[in-house]
Amino acid sequence: MRVVVVLVSALAVALLGAPTASAAPPAAHPGYTIVAPQLTPLVAGGKPTRVLTGVLDAAGYAVEVPAHWNGQLVMWAHGFRGNGAELTVDAPSYGLRQRFVDQGYAWAASSYDRNGYDVASGVRSTHELATAQALAAVRAYPPGPDYGTVALPAIYAGLGLAPNNPAVTTPKAQQLRAETVLDSGGVRPGADASFSYWKDFLLSLAVPGNAPTPVTGVALNPGVVATNVGHDYAPDAPVNPDVTVQRVRPADPAARNSRALTPVAQVAGKPRVPVLTLHGVGDLFVPFSMEQIYAGEVADAGRSDLLVQRAIRTTGHCEFSDAEAGKAWDDLVAWTDGGKRPAGDDVDATSGPTFGCRFSDPAAYAAAGPPSQTDTRRLFAPCPATG
Known part of the structure; x- marks a missing residue:
């Protein structure tokens, strides 16, 4: 399950105001416990950010706003958390939290109000x-x-x-x-x-x-x-x-x-805004075929101009370097703000020996050790040098 980044205009950020006091503290749904995030404000542009945390509609949340806010908000959505009873909030990873506030963006994240496989994701066949x-x-x-x-x-x-x-x-x-x-x-x-x-x-x-x-x-x-x-x-x-x-x-x-937003909902392939994805070539937790299926659905809907996909030569789930995620973010911003559609991979053309090299971080490969549960880049052959 991929982490999702969504860029929202300033019109949708009323939640950035001060929390409203209530007679009784908000609570989680029965059986769940909300773990409050502990976030120290960052420094951006020489000034500390403003961090807000709390509970809204039975879910924990965190919001961070830089002093020189550009009026836009990034919604940071976490992936599968298992079936446990603790609801936790993640700050943006891959170095993106600092990158967001340095560039003037505020960000907000939720724990969601439940765990489990509760995502809007297509299911095509039974497990292997x-x-x-x-x-x-x-x-x-x-x-x-x-x-x-x-x-x-x-x-x-x-x-x-x-x-x-x-x-x-x-x-x-x-x-x-x-x-x-x-x-x-x-x-x-x-x-x-x-x-x-x-x-x-x-x-x-x-x-x-x-x-x-x-x-x-x-x-x-x-x-x-x-x-x-x-x-x-x-x-x-x-x-x-x-x-x-x-x-x-x-x-x-x-x-x-069902066409409703059920825990495992249908995906129509009809994005309304630019979408840029990163996916590990060897990921089998969320198989790479999901990229191919989605690309086909988007093409059938006549919206391929709104989708860019990038293959990364890793096997672990969401195993991206800060450079890979940061580059994707910068390209998404240039696309949404300036209309410059970035380059991507043809996710159906996988068989070539260099597939996934174009957007994989060569420095991360160079620094990788023997394959392990947390570092799988050496499961792939080196990409040809570019220059």
């Missing part, structure tokens, strides 16, 4: 779980409470895979890797290594959580709106999954077909 079960000849969908202790070990064994081991040596494991690569965005640099990085996460998605959670409904189990009916799996050897896979219809078709 059903394909893995078909290849391993283990039928365990829908997953039960013993999925983690009985079904999952059998799936690993049937595929010839092992937890915490990147090796993919058996024909069935290689087929699963190939299917995952194709379904997540197609052949592209770093894809095989990215499968090894994410495989344990993908295969354990169905393991039930044990911690208490206030999250309910579709936000807790977004799989109820997913389906693999009609999906054509490839490759089809040594096992033909189109014959063996369990086809699953949406468990909640009303939620899937």
Whole structure:
């Protein structure tokens, strides 16, 4: 789930006034606790910023306004927080908080009033779980409470895979890797290594959580709106999954077909303002194919002139350098304020060995260490030098 940045005009920033006192302090929804953000004002233009925090409509918020405010507001929206009971507010990351106020922008962020998978995001098919079960000849969908202790070990064994081991040596494991690569965005640099990085996460998605959670409904189990009916799996050897896979219809078709802002809402591909995205080439938490699907929807709506997409040669989710995020922000501002549409990548042309090089930070690659959970740039070959 990507972090979202939205630029709003000064007409929409009445909330920047002083908070209004109330008879009773506002509270979170039952089961949740709001963790107040602790933010020290920054210095911008030689003067400290003004920081406002509080609770509004059962959600925590933070607002920061520079002394020399340019009259515009950045809305900073965080991504998936899991199913815990604490609601927290994030300040802009990737060095963008300082960049915003240095450039005269105010920013505001909310904790949201609930956790869970409660986002406006399209869902195209079930998790790779059903394909893995078909290849391993283990039928365990829908997953039960013993999925983690009985079904999952059998799936690993049937595929010839092992937890915490990147090796993919058996024909069935290689087929699963190939299917995952194709379904997540197609052949592209770093894809095989990215499968090894994410495989344990993908295969354990169905393991039930044990911690208490206030999250309910579709936000807790977004799989109820997913389906693999009609999906054509490839490759089809040594096992033909189109014959063996369990086809699953949406468990909640009303939620899937709703055009309302449900926890897992439809995306129409009709942006009204300029949109610039960054996406890790090897990300399988939010697969790169989401960029391709969105680009197609926007094109079908005749609004491709409002969309610019950039591929970054990383595998971790939202693994961007300050330079990559800062450049994207500056280009978005130049686009919205000056009409200069920035350059981007063709997200459907992924197969070339240098795909993702154009907007990836060479300094971040040079400084990267061996691949780890927090630094995956060395899973990719070096990009050719430019000059």
